[in-house]
Amino acid sequence: MERSNQLYNKAKKIIPGGVNSPVRACKSVGCDPLFIKKGKGSKIYSVDGDEYIDLVLSWGPLILGHAHPEVVKAAKQALELGSSFGAPTPWEIEMAELITDAIPSIEMVRMVNSGTEATMSAIRLARGYTKREKIVKFIGCYHGHVDHLLAQAGSGVATYSIPGTPGVPEQIVQHTLLAEFNNIDGVKEIFEKHGEDIAGVIVEPIAGNMGLVLPKKDFLKGLREITSKYGSLLIFDEVITGFRFCYGGVQNIFGIEPDITCLGKIIGGGFPVGAFGGKREIMEHLAPTGDIYQAGTLSGNPVAMAAGIATLKILKNQDYKNLEDYTHNLVKELNNIFKEKSIPVRINQFGSAFTIFFTEKDKIKNFEDAKTTDTNRFSHFFVHMRNSKIFIPPSNFECMFTSFAHDLKDMDKIIDSVQRINL
Numbered sequence: 001m002e003r004s005n006q007l008y009n010k011a012k013k014i015i016p017g018g019v020n021s022p023v024r025a026c027k028s029v030g031c032d033p034l035f036i037k038k039g040k041g042s043k044i045y046s047v048d049g050d051e052y053i054d055l056v057l058s059w060g061p062l063i064l065g066h067a068h069p070e071v072v073k074a075a076k077q078a079l080e081l082g083s084s085f086g087a088p089t090p091w092e093i094e095m096a097e098l099i100t101d102a103i104p105s106i107e108m109v110r111m112v113n114s115g116t117e118a119t120m121s122a123i124r125l126a127r128g129y130t131k132r133e134k135i136v137k138f139i140g141c142y143h144g145h146v147d148h149l150l151a152q153a154g155s156g157v158a159t160y161s162i163p164g165t166p167g168v169p170e171q172i173v174q175h176t177l178l179a180e181f182n183n184i185d186g187v188k189e190i191f192e193k194h195g196e197d198i199a200g201v202i203v204e205p206i207a208g209n210m211g212l213v214l215p216k217k218d219f220l221k222g223l224r225e226i227t228s229k230y231g232s233l234l235i236f237d238e239v240i241t242g243f244r245f246c247y248g249g250v251q252n253i254f255g256i257e258p259d260i261t262c263l264g265k266i267i268g269g270g271f272p273v274g275a276f277g278g279k280r281e282i283m284e285h286l287a288p289t290g291d292i293y294q295a296g297t298l299s300g301n302p303v304a305m306a307a308g309i310a311t312l313k314i315l316k317n318q319d320y321k322n323l324e325d326y327t328h329n330l331v332k333e334l335n336n337i338f339k340e341k342s343i344p345v346r347i348n349q350f351g352s353a354f355t356i357f358f359t360e361k362d363k364i365k366n367f368e369d370a371k372t373t374d375t376n377r378f379s380h381f382f383v384h385m386r387n388s389k390i391f392i393p394p395s396n397f398e399c400m401f402t403s404f405a406h407d408l409k410d411m412d413k414i415i416d417s418v419q420r421i422n423l
């Protein structure tokens, strides 16, 4: 850790907290960040030369593992031809075709540079289209660091107990109505009061930022019905879930069609990319066909498009069921070990994502449940895993991910490390 620590000390002097995104600092678990030199497949390598099995995968994007040869090749080839033109390229059409083919509710799509930009633009579109101001968001759902969406967000914000954040004027969040995830009656009440003023409801269809909370049966269906009834738009934030659990969104799995879908992470193949799309009739309200302004100097960047396209093309031929089984088996083993050790634990798993909560609760249904778990124990767990050369997120709200590059040897190593744990 010597080189890593040296770099951290240097970074802290010129980058706030030494990092360009707060959770990376690992403060919540009392650790310092690892500085990374490179990644390959399921592994990352620190600047000190240590090899770690990576269950963070850049917080979700790298479902093919690090530096997949075909993704690297595609990005390199694109880069040779120039890095950005500020004019349309054929790649953007190919990307749009891949997305609209995979997710039927998306008839038109616009590329942006991050998930944050996707949700920010989707909300503006919903407000502009409906000519209404209010937005419903769920407590514990994270939609990037958009001003009016930071109220009661999960993940980094939750870990740092920032109730929203300084720097966001009250007038901006006054149009954000907070609802409880999985509580459709609560949403109904909000609509009875404000329905005519609500532009849209934004939701993570699987809440990946409060510890992978699945929607209760009929919750998403209820949202679809209420929003349709009141003429509000239903916005699915599939920035994590898009192409993570199947070739498409979880909307394909649940059979619910939102009006607008936000994407990011996986579709960029590890590059800074986001996208939002939906019904043609709504999307055409964006400039230049419509009057709702939205733009980006680097949007649809050719190198990012090439890497994203290569990623999606590979994913199209991958067996998601295999990855799900792999993850399920891993989680089963982990559950057994914790049981043998009499450590009360609740592992949420869906497909290739899982979270570990140290708690007696047999279910984590919402953000309140997630917040009352033993984070101290989680910190010890994090430290043990890092010492055993397994890289996991420094917060129990954040998902651990597996990738198509993870193999049985990796699984054995993870199991072996948890077996040696002493909490």
Ligand SMILES: *Cc1c(COP(=O)(O)O)cnc(C)c1O
Pocket: 113, 114, 115, 116, 117, 119, 142, 143, 144, 145, 204, 208, 209, 237, 238, 239, 240, 264, 265, 274
């Ligand atoms: C990561 C994430 C975002 C934000 O994406 P960035 O690329 O970090 O801006 C938005 N919504 C969800 C559900 C996310 O997981």
